[in-house]
Amino acid sequence: xxxxxxxxxxxxxxxxxSMTLLCAQDMNxxxxxxxxxxxxxxxxxxxxxxxxxxxxKGEVPDGYNVSRLKKQNFLLGLExxxxxxxxxxxxxxxxxxxNEQFFGPGTRLTVL
Amino acid sequence: KQExxxxxxxxxxxxxxxxxLNCSFTDSAIYNLQWFRxxxxxGLTSLLLIQSSQREQTSGRLNASLDKSSGRSTLYxxxxxxxxxxxxxxxxxxxxxxxxxxTFGKGTLLTVNP
Numbered sequence: 001x002x003x004x005x006x007x008x009x010x011x012x013x014x015x016x017x018s019m020t021l022l023c024a025q026d027m028n029x030x031x032x033x034x035x036x037x038x039x040x041x042x043x044x045x046x047x048x049x050x051x052x053x054x055x056x057k058g059e060v061p062d063g064y065n066v067s068r069l070k071k072q073n074f075l076l077g078l079e080x081x082x083x084x085x086x087x088x089x090x091x092x093x094x095x096x097x098x099n100e101q102f103f104g105p106g107t108r109l110t111v112l
Numbered sequence: 113k114q115e116x117x118x119x120x121x122x123x124x125x126x127x128x129x130x131x132x133l134n135c136s137f138t139d140s141a142i143y144n145l146q147w148f149r150x151x152x153x154x155g156l157t158s159l160l161l162i163q164s165s166q167r168e169q170t171s172g173r174l175n176a177s178l179d180k181s182s183g184r185s186t187l188y189x190x191x192x193x194x195x196x197x198x199x200x201x202x203x204x205x206x207x208x209x210x211x212x213x214x215t216f217g218k219g220t221l222l223t224v225n226p
Contacts, residue, residue, distance in 0.1 A: 040218070042219070043156075092156075100158050105155040106153075
């Protein structure tokens with residue numbers, strides 16, 4: 001099993017550009033999450049999904065959109081990137097809401 | 113609002129030493145607590161998940177304890193090795209209905225010197 005994978009690993013954007021981060025899991029997990037990690041701030045939840053076709057806002061959802069069209073994939077979109085969105089983005093999944101969360105390797109995004 | 117604190121922020125020990133990492137949380141209404149390891153530039157690797165009804169959980173040289181009423185957890189690492197060098201994070205999950213949010217501490221950076 002590959003576990004949780006994320007693409008791309010690195011990306012540099014200019015302010016105002018858009019992009020989509022892809023997260024895939026092969027563990028048949030129902031729940032998927034997007035976090036961002038910033039120095040001094042720790043990990044913060046952006047959006048999450050409790051199953052195919054569902055999404056919900058987390059702690060810091062502004063400026064991001066998500067979609068979960070297939071159970072194994074969870075996409076994070078930035079419509080108009082801002083320098084404040086420079087961060088490392090992690091995707092995670094869990095079988096049920098109270099189960100162990102498994103994390104992907106992360107995407108390092110820089111917005112100039 | 114739940115707050116998770118990890119002390120110390122950084123720790124350096126010689127190889128072979130037993131060590132304890134601390135995690136404290138302000139709201140004791142938690143469902144479980146998870147310890148992670150993060151290597152530089154990498155994702156988080158789950159180490160141990162300890163349920164609120166448990167006192168401790170063990171995996172190899174790692175032992176996590178939980179005192180829910182006092183809002184504390186410790187991660188004990190026996191016979192530390194240079195390969196244990198990483199940042200260790202704890203995260204708590206609230207015991208509230210549909211709240212899925214994990215609250216993370218900022219981590220303890222562990223360096224084990226050969």
